[in-house]
Amino acid sequence: MIRIAVDAMGGDRAPRAPLAGAILALSELGDGDVVQLVGRPDVIEATVDDLLATDFAGHAVDRSRLPIVAASDVIAMAEKPTVALRSKPDSSMRVGLKLQADGGSDAFVSAGNTGAQMALSVLTLRLHDGLGRPAIAAIFPSARRPVVVLDAGANVDCSPAELVQFARLGSVYAEDILRRERPAVGLLSIGEEPEKGNAAVKDAHQLLAAAAGLHFIGNVEGRDLPLGEASGHDLDVVVCDGFTGNVLLKFYEGIAPFLIGLVADRAGHDPRALAAQLKELDYAEYGGAPLLGVRGVSIIAHGRSDARAVKNAILVAKRAVEAEMDVHIGRRLAVGASAA
């Protein structure tokens, strides 16, 4: 039995989207699995009642698989994480994560304030040994298979050693969530040659080339990401600092609608209809990004998540639990530490 806690109060479309996502997920989870709804009980009760009477009218929904976990505080999307942590001890985020730390839940999913989720995940679940910060893994659709890019924003200034940790974390993610064997890891740089790049990247290249237990294929460039391949390998993982990764991720989010709009305009298509045909570009397909490095499972869903995105984030959580991703990460980091 898997127990996944969902932040009912987090996200631009909360509480409706997370709760609808939880209901949607039930039919794709195992019969005994439950989705724990964390937040203000009155709001959750009323919203679920309404969803069952409207969007899910006529669906057989087993409400015993949707237990409510009470939390009185709500962290707003724009709130400063440090302030939220101090002033809201009973937030849905903290309660959901605490439940996991105490053994009452297996995973946590939120579309809420990312900074607060990161800080609370670290505080509550704690980090694996040897890590200074967690990393956010983002999925980039490509012409081949989706590519894991990390860090996508948790760490802005990264040391070469941290970039190597990202390679380990991303490899486990690719194995456990994307089911890749011996994932190929590229280091994002401005040229294939090992001597190309900024200071941290040049040093990281040397460390990665010597690292045990990694399938490092060398530097990759910006253009290799959309291709999904480099140096004759299908790309699985691309490592970069969180500044570059975050800029790229947001650039991708902006460039896709721009290009689709341009094509629609020129070729006489309806842009919405065209976008609907391009499911692989829809972040909702990928559900959520695991916060890698914490002892447990904390899935960051996009703030704009609709019900389908939340449902998919819950399924990512399920896969992480089933695959024992957390155990594998601990093991992989220990290999790195013993080799260092």
Add this chain to the structure above:
Amino acid sequence: MIRIAVDAMGGDRAPRAPLAGAILALSELGDGDVVQLVGRPDVIEATVDDLLATDFAGHAVDRSRLPIVAASDVIAMAEKPTVALRSKPDSSMRVGLKLQADGGSDAFVSAGNTGAQMALSVLTLRLHDGLGRPAIAAIFPSARRPVVVLDAGANVDCSPAELVQFARLGSVYAEDILRRERPAVGLLSIGEEPEKGNAAVKDAHQLLAAAAGLHFIGNVEGRDLPLGEASGHDLDVVVCDGFTGNVLLKFYEGIAPFLIGLVADRAGHDPRALAAQLKELDYAEYGGAPLLGVRGVSIIAHGRSDARAVKNAILVAKRAVEAEMDVHIGRRLAVGASAA
């Protein structure tokens, strides 16, 4: 009379593409303007003869406006710039740039080895006072107007002060080449708030906010670039370190064909026909990227440049000369220095 030197030997399609580009440019330049063809005379003569007999058969081409400047060495595309500089004193690049330094030419255009062009431009033309390195300005098509992004790869590790210099250089480029008034400058970061970003970006934000003679609109994010606007302003210039800029530029080069291919596949279009309808995404439209900060005009064209791309690079060179971009850059940097 404007005299623009073109590297006949540089680029993946040299000598044919640069020479065809030079011929094409003649009709768009002033009657007295000349394009100086720099390279091996025998190769240039034979190629121009062939072009006039084939692609340009029947065109009235005034060969006296295409003087040949002899240079015996050719720097290969993949050659190490440091090696090329030492072992090839009579390269077409060095000869073309030297001609300008000696007053015999007004601008230089090459689709050849970018690293060598940068190094030789600095060595031959020299830098404006106060600059440690030049910057490459790239044009990013956007949903509004094209945006100048710099640095796009000349400087990998950048100090906050260098990011401010890029803002000055990019502003002059936007004024003189793109004819923007009071160009709006954004600083690429991972959030709008001044305290978001890596260490260099956070410090640069403070410097830019206090800088005289700049229209700084604050931090911009990756998604603002394709939109072409941020905080209610149309974006003209986006400043970033050369690592991030180069990764983004190459990512853009890769993502456009990927997305166009995806749309073509899904909507049943021929991808080539579709791409041909999207001229604003074609780097050839923008011709070339000025190497900013050198005392003179050195235009870097894409290695893959065809005749049209080279022609457009020549027209960018013409505009830079006519607008006296070099003089304006000197003046703008002096304002920065006196204010500092």
